[in-house]
Amino acid sequence: MDLDRPLFATFWNGVIDLEHDSINRVIEKYERLIEEGKISGSKCHACTRIMVPPRPVCRTCGSTDIEVVEVEGQGRLLTWTTIYVGPPSYENNVPYTVGIVELTNGERLTGIVDIPVSELKYDLPVTAAFDDERQGAARLRWKKA
Amino acid sequence: MRDVAVIGTGMTKFGSLGRVTSRELVTAASIEAMKDAGIEPKDIDAVYIGQLSGDIFEHQMHAAPGIPDYLGLANVPATRVEAACASGGLSIMHAVMAVAGGFYDLVLAAGAEKMTNLPTAHVTEALSMCADDVFEVSLGVTFPGAFAMMARAHDKEYGTNAEMRAAVAVKNHEHALLNPKAQFQKQISIDKVLNSIMIADPLTLYDCSPITDGAAAAIVVPWEDRHKYEGIPVKVRSFAQASDTMSLHDRSDLTGFTTTKIAAQKAFRMANLEPKDIDILEIHDCFTIAEIMALEDMGFYKKGEGGRAALDGETRRDGHLPVNVSGGLKAKGHPIGATGVAQVVEIANQLRGKAGKRQVADVEIGMTQNLGGSGSTIVCHILERGD
Numbered sequence: 401m402d403l404d405r406p407l408f409a410t411f412w413n414g415v416i417d418l419e420h421d422s423i424n425r426v427i428e429k430y431e432r433l434i435e436e437g438k439i440s441g442s443k444c445h446a447c448t449r450i451m452v453p454p455r456p457v458c459r460t461c462g463s464t465d466i467e468v469v470e471v472e473g474q475g476r477l478l479t480w481t482t483i484y485v486g487p488p489s490y491e492n493n494v495p496y497t498v499g500i501v502e503l504t505n506g507e508r509l510t511g512i513v514d515i516p517v518s519e520l521k522y523d524l525p526v527t528a529a530f531d532d533e534r535q536g537a538a539r540l541r542w543k544k545a
Numbered sequence: 546m547r548d549v550a551v552i553g554t555g556m557t558k559f560g561s562l563g564r565v566t567s568r569e570l571v572t573a574a575s576i577e578a579m580k581d582a583g584i585e586p587k588d589i590d591a592v593y594i595g596q597l598s599g600d601i602f603e604h605q606m607h608a609a610p611g612i613p614d615y616l617g618l619a620n621v622p623a624t625r626v627e628a629a630c631a632s633g634g635l636s637i638m639h640a641v642m643a644v645a646g647g648f649y650d651l652v653l654a655a656g657a658e659k660m661t662n663l664p665t666a667h668v669t670e671a672l673s674m675c676a677d678d679v680f681e682v683s684l685g686v687t688f689p690g691a692f693a694m695m696a697r698a699h700d701k702e703y704g705t706n707a708e709m710r711a712a713v714a715v716k717n718h719e720h721a722l723l724n725p726k727a728q729f730q731k732q733i734s735i736d737k738v739l740n741s742i743m744i745a746d747p748l749t750l751y752d753c754s755p756i757t758d759g760a761a762a763a764i765v766v767p768w769e770d771r772h773k774y775e776g777i778p779v780k781v782r783s784f785a786q787a788s789d790t791m792s793l794h795d796r797s798d799l800t801g802f803t804t805t806k807i808a809a810q811k812a813f814r815m816a817n818l819e820p821k822d823i824d825i826l827e828i829h830d831c832f833t834i835a836e837i838m839a840l841e842d843m844g845f846y847k848k849g850e851g852g853r854a855a856l857d858g859e860t861r862r863d864g865h866l867p868v869n870v871s872g873g874l875k876a877k878g879h880p881i882g883a884t885g886v887a888q889v890v891e892i893a894n895q896l897r898g899k900a901g902k903r904q905v906a907d908v909e910i911g912m913t914q915n916l917g918g919s920g921s922t923i924v925c926h927i928l929e930r931g932d
């Protein structure tokens with residue numbers, strides 16, 4: 401069985417009945433913005449919290465008055481790991497490094513770290529970049545700021 | 546709500562078991578558990594099975610009815626429970642709740658996984674599906690990777706190091722030497738752990754639990770019925786479950802699991818007990834750092850003390866807090882859906898004095914902690930030797 405992301409990395413090309421659409425498609429919005437080279441989060445209009453990545457319900461106040469907005473792609477490296485045994489979709493990339501970054505707004509986001517391992521350290525300033533070879537959320541790369 | 550007892554346990558050998566289905570494995574574990582309790586298949590009112598992924602590993606969904614099918618039990622309600630690596634613990638918990646609620650009087654709670662049919666890369670991919678597919682897995686995050694990032698955060702905050710993590714692996718391998726059903730009967734050294742191949746830096750091969758086939762089963766009845774059955778009953782003092790975000794990055798603390806804290810506190814409160822009352826523990830050591838973090842999060846050690854405790858031998862079978870005397874996931878093996886059930890089986894056997902060569906003397910109260918995903922599900926049980 402080929403598990404190389406066969407079912408999931410597909411995009412819906414049909415017609416959505418927006419008038420009767422009660423779904424806040426935060427992931428689709430995130431994916432569209434990341435195609436434009438932008439990181440996004442959801443801004444809660446009830447309490448002003450911004451959450452990255454975006455979610456349909458505010459984690460602070462529970463409001464669904466949520467708008468997906470662009471956020472700054474700068475932050476610092478909280479933790480990281482270099483992966484030597486990867487899944488089939490990353491088999492040709494090993495070893496590769498992934499890390500969790502705390503953005504300037506305090507939110508956190510996971511991405512591939514495109515920085516030599518010898519230069520990695522806690523709190524290293526990083527900035528978001530995007531891999532044209534991949535689609536959707538998988539595009540995120542962290543580079544040295 | 547009725548009090549609940551575990552009156553029978555069973556477990557297959559864990560390991561790479563060749564051409565066999567998880568249904569056959571559960572059948573074997575269940576027959577052992579039924580013999581242990583002195584019951585017949587026809588006595589069973591309902592079946593629960595913890596299983597992560599019969600679909601990916603065996604091309605078989607709808608695992609639950611396969612159990613009564615093979616046990617010759619027509620028409621018994623059968624339910625599969627899936628909560629990643631906590632599927633087994635949750636299978637037990639649902640059986641306990643169903644009996645506690647008075648819906649059934651004799652329930653078979655099992656768990657099984659047949660993982661070795663697939664190559665390692667595909668198993669890695671299947672397991673990683675328990676993390677956030679969009680915001681973690683699509684970026685190449687694996688489970689060893691997620692726990693490696695937590696290990697690095699723990700190292701920074703508390704000075705935990707590779708040697709401390711290795712001490713957990715060495716201890717659990719040593720414990721498994723006394724468990725004939727464990728996957729590994731092989732003594733290892735701290736140097737061996739430190740020098741084995743890197744999986745996800747800083748975690749090496751020997752920091753990680755293996756890929757395993759196996760099944761475990763337990764028989765659950767109302768406490769008031771315990772004397773109808775053979776052997777020493779074990780009382781379920783409490784059970785608790787908690788959930789957290791799918792993605793690690795959505796949590797404020799990367800050095801432990803809020804879910805473990807919450808589930809353990811709930812379990813202690815329900816049983817009216819404290820950490821000092823627990824004589825023996827089975828902890829979800831999918832990675833060495835996971836055992837260290839769990840012991841801290843459950844309140845057995847202060848944050849940052851878990852690694853030192855392992856290094857100092859405090860959590861060995863002969864230490865003051867025996868942890869993973871079965872060998873743990875690390876050395877006994879980790880057939881995903883079976884793991885949480887096998888933890889309860891080990892604690893029950895220890896409390897009933899049926900743990901063979903690895904029996905710990907004078908244990909009356911034991912606890913389990915079963916983890917799913919990167920801690921997105923935690924299930925805890927506290928068990929006590931009954932009379």
Ligand SMILES: [Zn+2]
Pocket residue numbers: 444445446447448449458459460461462463
């Ligand atoms: Zn809000």
